[in-house]
Amino acid sequence: MDLIVHRRLPTVTWETHMVPARRNDGTRPGGNIEGRVFLDDRLVRWQVFEFQQVTDGAVSLIFESANAFRRVRYYGADWRALSDADLSLLSWRT
Numbered sequence: 001m002d003l004i005v006h007r008r009l010p011t012v013t014w015e016t017h018m019v020p021a022r023r024n025d026g027t028r029p030g031g032n033i034e035g036r037v038f039l040d041d042r043l044v045r046w047q048v049f050e051f052q053q054v055t056d057g058a059v060s061l062i063f064e065s066a067n068a069f070r071r072v073r074y075y076g077a078d079w080r081a082l083s084d085a086d087l088s089l090l091s092w093r094t
């Protein structure tokens with residue numbers, strides 16, 4: 001019989017120069033920024049919103065699901081008007 005050893009994986013944390021997407025009270029830094037919710041082709045629910053980095057003021061588009069996080073740095077101002085399919089494609093850009 002083979003012995004199976006399980007190792008604990010390291011915890012992933014936010015980069016220190018980024019502000020949290022949400023505070024404990026549900027608001028976002030700099031005010032409650034409007035976002036959007038959509039379902040991808042696997043029926044995963046994503047919340048999408050913009051936030052500004054502390055260090056350089058750059059604005060990123062954040063995609064957040066129960067199990068994943070994506071950040072897109074280059075995107076159009078019309079991202080809220082994109083179809084769910086196009087928004088899902090956009091989430092894979094870096």
